[in-house]
Amino acid sequence: MKRFSIFSLAANALSGHRKWAPTWRDASPRPGYDIIIVGGGGHGLATAYYLAKVHGITNVAVIEKGWIGGGNAGRNTTIIRSNYGLAGNGPFYEWSMKLWEGLEQELNYNAMVSQRGVLNLYHSDGQRDAYARRGNAMRMHGVDAELLDRDAVRRMAPFLDFEGARFPIQGGLLQRRGGTARHDAVVWGYARAASALGVDIIQNCEVTGFVTDNGGAITGVETSRGTIRAGKTGIAVAGNSSRVAAMAGLRLPIESHVLQAFVSEGLKPVIPGVITFGMGHFYISQSDKGGLVFGGDIDGYNSYAQRGNLPVVQDVCEGGMALMPMIGKARVLRSWGGIMDMTMDGSPIIDRSPVDGLWLNAGWCYGGFKATPASGWCFAHLLATETPHETATAYRLDRFATGDVIDEKGAGAQANLH
């Protein structure tokens, strides 16, 4: 892998940029691998990278049905944070944040990890108490957290509606280390680094079934480009988790839901970090190109179609105008939808499956982008060592049977409420 730097850029400029190599090798499938990861999103690619880098396992393929990053990895609103309240989540997301903080140097790729802060607003005493509980839990996990009052919020974001708001802002929970990262660059950076270590990245290759031995253990995958054998198969297919698991006869505690997101035309930067509304479904940040990147609630019905509908478009914009009426004249440039793998408690699963040879990384809901580095790290750890990583011990598949659910919102076993 040729290192990127301002010097390599300048040197290449002199040769008219004709000497750059492909960012990753576009591999064709070989007959078999030690480990196959199904799904070339952020999680799949990160898993492959850490398998090679941390565990020295390089006979690995990432199999992607379309183009890498074409799923949720390239559709999300790029928020990263570790502001979780429950013990099962806190250490994992903080580990992810630590990995984000060193990601560019680790991958030698500028993923534009930008810690401009994540501010969750509260509008009632009850919400304040819940945020205090959460903020204290964060601090006890060694995570930064501040509880701001109304004046402090106003200093940070004077453009919020502090005058005629239906639900006046009382304050907010701030994680300064939260922020955003450039989602595509995360995908490309992991792909480049994994490929350089020998991982095969195979695009336009859809997994259509599993190969099993007589004992029912999975020994490979059937794909649109032929059968590929595997010592172990890990699935990291996000919104398609229930579909792919069904090919192995598994029914997961997951429902697929559509989540929309929006970006405005480019505008001079006005939004400092990430801001979330506590009384409507709306959150926003502004990209380095100037687009307002925002979203809200899921559409609410089960779907595999990567698009949503008008009621939620309106709901999100209503939330935006209620929170910051200065954005009224900003125009929505694009909207899109992604398919969320929503679990029954809103938390993910990184575990061995009941089927031998098949390993699960699923259930990321609308919050798996921030998890990308740690998800890859922990899934690689599990695949390599067959024991869960210390920060991911709670993400077991059987927690729904034992009741050890990790339900941050307290919404219960109704996937669309998380």
Place this chain on the structure above:
Amino acid sequence: MSRLPTGGLIDRTKPLAFSFDGKRYTGFAGDTLASALLANDIRLVARSFKYHRPRGILTAGSEEPNALVTIGRGAHAEPNTRATTLPLFDGLEASSQNRWPSLDHDLLSINGILSPLFVAGFYYKTFMWPAALWEKLYEPLIRRAAGLGALSMEPDPAEYDADHGFCDLLVVGAGPAGLAAALAAGRAGQRVLLVDEDVRPGGRLLAERHEIDGNSALDWVDATIAELASLPNVRILSRTILFGAYDGGTYGAVENGRRLWKIVARRAILATGAIERPLVFAGNDIPGVMTASAVQAYATRWGVAPGKRIAIFTTSDSGLKVAADLAAIGIEPVTVIDARDGMLVTRAIGGKALKAIELSDGRRIAVDTLAMAGGWNPSVGLGCNLGARPNWSEAIGAYLLDSPPGGMIMAGAAAGAFGLGAAIASGIEAAGGGMPVPATSEDPSGSRPLWHVPHSRGKAFVDYQHDVTDKDVALAAREGFTSVEHMKRYTTLGMATDQGKTGQVNGNALLAIATGKTMSEAGTILSRPPYLPVSIGVLAGHHRGEHFKPVRHTSGHAWALENGATFVDTGQWKRAQWFARPGERDWLETVSREVTATRTGVGICDVSTLGKIDVHGPDASTLLDRLYVNIFSTLPVGRARYGLMLREDGFVMDDGTTTRFAEDRFYVTTTTVNAARIMQHIDFARQVLWPELDVQATSVTEQWATYAIAGPRSRALLAKLLPDLDLSNEALPYMGAMEFHWQGVTARIFRLSFSGEMAFELAVPAHHGDRLIRALFEAGRVLGVAPYGTEALGVMRIEKGHPAGNELNGQTTATDLGMGRMLSRKKDFIGRVMAARPALVNPARPTLVGIHPVDPARRLRAGGHLLAKGAAPVAANDQGHVTSVCYSPTLGHWIGLALLANGPARHGERIIVHDPIRDGDTEVEVVNPVFVDPEGVRVRG
């Protein structure tokens, strides 16, 4: 002045004054800002995003990537407005964007000099060292340069509204195909809605010279519109952007930028026309280089000669038609270069304005305008919103949507029918026929794509606004970004405000060339809503400020207002939080007074917001037994019982009292916030789980006004109000209820208490609530009755250890809340099995306790975590958290409820409340959560 002496669809009797960058000009009614700028010889209108190159007007439509301006000032400023579609109005103030200090002298054009470094994706390769500088230096610099126009930072003062449209046929686009389709369907009696983004229907017929039935095509347009206007079943929406197609035949549109339309159509004809492709050669972005169709439009529709010396560079017959149209109105082009004859423009020369072009034979011709006719891209975008993919048609050299989703039909140029006659015929056919196709003048519409001019030295732009060049596309391919989606994301081609309308197809083609693929193999991206950008404000409509969500008032609201209440939002309800009296220092003094007044005398609280559900029918008690953890079938008529509901997953969902008014009639109450959710839950149970049960449920939350009358003198107060009613313990014992008449209306009285005092709840139909609250206070005056609000209510419930919102947080079990004994073993109920899962019955779970500070002067705060004394403040030692706190005027110090691991066994222990996010640590003693009257003597009176 470039205004032609005659011609154009402008009203020369109506001059309009406008300004651009502070200079004043005039145009005419019928102009767009772009045509008026051109008429005033203004060529330089903007700067590009990355290199800050000088840019002029490229097109005459909504696909314009360059000519974006901010119009208006202050809070009214609208950034990124396309000059090409903005109708000129008197007093219009426009200014250029993203340049400093001025449009003419933009210092950031230095980026152009650095362009050898600033190639596609360069930022992924640098700005990494040292890591800390990203947030401190690199990113702030990048962000300073980011964006086009600026928001005013002030609340948007515009008024928006919304409307609904229903029709048999939605026709999108009022060009020849759309007009013909609308007319055919309109004559056939269908309900037709015809929408067009332009202020004036006609489409390309406004900009080109054609004949229909032997007359000017404009006569046909006028006649068609006149007939459509006369049909009661047809409606035309002009200046309306149809921005998206959604599931179920739903479409979103924005009229005039101010009104959101939700349209439901049985069928839709997309007669959305086509967009002309620019050509890719060096200097193709110099002001004065325009699409040929734009040159034609400015001359024909607006009577403006975009230049004095115009050359045409074409790959298609439409370029020749432009030459002919220009000649017909007296603007003879200097030269026509037809690429199909082997001649090419290899370079455009100029800085802020075009000076000359260089041809492949080495000639240099002085021109000030170059019209590019690169062929046409059918506008198939809306048809792709639901996932249909366009296919490359080799025959016409463009993407077509062969199989649009059900209910959608492509027509006219959007369907590849480029000739006028063919377009009209396809519109009529799409509408179901039944109308003759008029005779039209025919011009050839052949074309041969030319994706870029080879050996063209200098920057050749594919995506104008984002400064993506042909070399950037090649670089992306070289670096492995070989799928169109990767190329788009890596180069940002197609992500500018024109959403790829001018550059995407050229980009796809260049990628295909770079990767040795065919156009089919290279593929294209899927267009997603909005088809054209629409404002956040119009999508939100009225729902902002105080109108964001409805406000719900109880019938006691007016009375509370008159009596000095401070209100708090509880869901959508406004509830009285407290009733301050003159001289009180702060809310705490007020609330303490209300608590003491109630506990020692009598207080009244409006509790109308609690959810109320009538459950009625022979199987009512069976249903309630299954919903609640405890039994209701044994509840005698005239009695109320406290009930607890679990979710399916075994955690507590809600609580409340339910009263039986007849064998088959129950009155269920819920917490205020869960009212709707419990109603849904009951309906789900009735309709999905047990449809065989004969039982109805009706929300009556808003039908009843309910007041709690609490305190030792509550009975005395009611005795004055209701002298004829026997309220003795015998007639109305604790948890008793009865119906009676008060001043001729049905009323209900319940002997319920949330405060722990002897208390009643009195309910009347909501529109008598105001009368009742006044009567209650009248009756209580001599007893010193005090109103109390939600805060005092909260204090009294904490003093009594009743769980509420902060404890019913969706994460607690019945046992956690000290109510494990309520779980009936005699029957099944929702959540029973799941509540028995190991983690839910783990004895070490945090369980409800009371706490009070060891130092009585200290205050408590909810949200603190619990640590054993001496334990390090780390997550591993976390033993629970404080859920609710208050200052107890009854006890004279702060108290709290908390969920503490193994809590009930730890009464008397001293522990630490750890609250690093606020004021640190407080030592507290663990106690029984019922602080006041633990034996419950007082409620029984």
